[in-house]
Amino acid sequence: MGCGSCSSGGGCGTSSKLGTVPAGCNNNGTCMTSGCNKLDVYDWLSDMDLPSNYKPFNVVEVRFKGSRKDFFVNTDNLYLEMGEMVAVEPSTGGYDIGHVSLTGELVRLQLKKNNVNPETVEKKIYRKANEADVAKFNAAKELEWETMHKARKLALDLGLSMKISDVDYQGDKTKATFYYTAEGRVDFRELIKKMAESFRIRIEMRQIGMRQEASRLGGIGSCGRELCCSTWLTDFKTVSTSAARYQNLSLNTLKLAGQCGKLKCCLNYELDSYMDALKDIPNDVDRIETRSGVAYLQKTDIFKKTMWFSFPGAESWIPLPISKVKELAELNKKGEKPESLGQPTEKVEVAKPVILDYENVVGQDSLTRLDEKNKKRKKKKPKAKQVNTANKTESERIPSNQTERVQKPQNQPLTIQKGLEGENNGGDNTPKENDQKKKRRFNNNNRNRNKPNANKQQNGGE
Known part of the structure; x- marks a missing residue:
C-alpha cells in the first residue's frame, strides 16, 4: 500500500506547501507501491541525461481519481514533475485538477500503446495549481461521499434497479460524474432532475461493468495483494469455466469468483502454459480394457505427463506414461x-472423511459443542453413611483401640478401668475436665503426705 499522506489522492513530492510539489514519501511518484498512483508507470529515463539539442515531448x-488517465498538450512548456497538481482543460466547460503521472518520451510510448495519435x-x-485551486479541489473531494449516499437514496425512492458505486467531482466544483452498475438499461431522467435540484451542479451518468467498478474502488484479493485491475491490469479479457477445467481446479464459484462477482482474471495467467502441456496428452482415453478387467482413468499429472489408472475395487493406482497410454489405446481400437497395465508402483490411500461434532470454518467453535448426548459421565463415589450413636450400647460406642482394655468375665457385670470413667458416668465429661480432676486428686495426695502430725492425731484419736 502507498503512504498514508498520498494514497488518498495526493502525490509523492518533497514539499507540503500549497501550490508546490505535494508531500508524501519523497519519491516523486517513483516509489512503485501501487498506492500513490493506480496503473503507474516507472520512469526509467528520469536519471538519464538527454542530448543538448533535444526538444522535450x-x-x-x-x-485523475481512480484509474482514469488522459493526455494533454503542454503549450506553455511548463517544467512539470511527476506528482504535481495541474489545472487542465476538461471535455466540458471550466477546468479540472489532476496529478502529472508521466512526462517525456515515455508518453510517446503510452500513446502508441493506447492507439492514440499525438x-x-x-x-x-492551463497552469500549475495554485492555493485557490487546491482549496477548491479538496472541498469538492470532501463532498463526494455525502453526494453518493444522497444519490443512492434518491434512486431508491424512485425504485430504479441501479447501484451508484462512485462519484467524481470536477476540480472547479461545477460538475459531478456518477458511475453506476445495472443489469439492463435504466431510465434515469427523473433521477437527474432531482439530483440537479438537490446538488445545484451539472450531472453526468456513466454506466460501468462489475470489473470496472472493482477497478475504481480497489481492494485486497484472496492472494493477499491489491487487485490486479486497480494496480496494473488495463484490458479485461473474458474468463470462462473451461480455464478452470484445463487447470484441474474445482468448479467452486466461491473460490473462483473475485470481488466483482465474476470469474477471477488470474485464471487466464497460466492458461497458456497448461494448454501447451495438454497438447501431448490424449483427451479421449477414459478407460483401457485388459484381459484382467477394465481400468479407469483416475487423474492426470499434466506437467509430469503421467496418467493414473485403477481397476474397480482396487486400492492401488497404476501410473502410466503418455506414450504407454497411447500404445494401449491403439491396441483397444x-x-x-x-495382459495387464503393469505392476502398481505406488499405493494411493483415499482419505476417509472426518465427521466432526461441530464446524470450525473460521476459527469459531459451535456453541453446542459441549452438548453431547453420548458423553461419558464419571461415576460418583457413594458417600459413607452416618451412624447414629444415640441408641448404641456402651460396647458399640467404645473405640476400637480401647476395646482391648474392656474385660467381661462370664456371669459378671461389665467393668471398665479408670481410663473410661468419664464414659461410665454417662460420657458427659470432656477429656479436659477429666484431666483437671486427675490433677486435683494428685495435688490433694501430695498435701496429705506433707502433714504427718495430722495423720497421727487422726490415728490416735481413732
Whole structure:
C-alpha cells in the first residue's frame, strides 16, 4: 500500500506547501507501491541525461481519481514533475485538477500503446495549481461521499434497479460524474432532475461493468495483494469455466469468483502454459480394457505427463506414461486386449472423511459443542453413611483401640478401668475436665503426705 499522506489522492513530492510539489514519501511518484498512483508507470529515463539539442515531448499524461488517465498538450512548456497538481482543460466547460503521472518520451510510448495519435491530442494544460485551486479541489473531494449516499437514496425512492458505486467531482466544483452498475438499461431522467435540484451542479451518468467498478474502488484479493485491475491490469479479457477445467481446479464459484462477482482474471495467467502441456496428452482415453478387467482413468499429472489408472475395487493406482497410454489405446481400437497395465508402483490411500461434532470454518467453535448426548459421565463415589450413636450400647460406642482394655468375665457385670470413667458416668465429661480432676486428686495426695502430725492425731484419736 502507498503512504498514508498520498494514497488518498495526493502525490509523492518533497514539499507540503500549497501550490508546490505535494508531500508524501519523497519519491516523486517513483516509489512503485501501487498506492500513490493506480496503473503507474516507472520512469526509467528520469536519471538519464538527454542530448543538448533535444526538444522535450510536449504531451503530458495526467491522472485523475481512480484509474482514469488522459493526455494533454503542454503549450506553455511548463517544467512539470511527476506528482504535481495541474489545472487542465476538461471535455466540458471550466477546468479540472489532476496529478502529472508521466512526462517525456515515455508518453510517446503510452500513446502508441493506447492507439492514440499525438496529433489528435487537443486538450491543454492551463497552469500549475495554485492555493485557490487546491482549496477548491479538496472541498469538492470532501463532498463526494455525502453526494453518493444522497444519490443512492434518491434512486431508491424512485425504485430504479441501479447501484451508484462512485462519484467524481470536477476540480472547479461545477460538475459531478456518477458511475453506476445495472443489469439492463435504466431510465434515469427523473433521477437527474432531482439530483440537479438537490446538488445545484451539472450531472453526468456513466454506466460501468462489475470489473470496472472493482477497478475504481480497489481492494485486497484472496492472494493477499491489491487487485490486479486497480494496480496494473488495463484490458479485461473474458474468463470462462473451461480455464478452470484445463487447470484441474474445482468448479467452486466461491473460490473462483473475485470481488466483482465474476470469474477471477488470474485464471487466464497460466492458461497458456497448461494448454501447451495438454497438447501431448490424449483427451479421449477414459478407460483401457485388459484381459484382467477394465481400468479407469483416475487423474492426470499434466506437467509430469503421467496418467493414473485403477481397476474397480482396487486400492492401488497404476501410473502410466503418455506414450504407454497411447500404445494401449491403439491396441483397444484394433480390438486387442493387453495382459495387464503393469505392476502398481505406488499405493494411493483415499482419505476417509472426518465427521466432526461441530464446524470450525473460521476459527469459531459451535456453541453446542459441549452438548453431547453420548458423553461419558464419571461415576460418583457413594458417600459413607452416618451412624447414629444415640441408641448404641456402651460396647458399640467404645473405640476400637480401647476395646482391648474392656474385660467381661462370664456371669459378671461389665467393668471398665479408670481410663473410661468419664464414659461410665454417662460420657458427659470432656477429656479436659477429666484431666483437671486427675490433677486435683494428685495435688490433694501430695498435701496429705506433707502433714504427718495430722495423720497421727487422726490415728490416735481413732
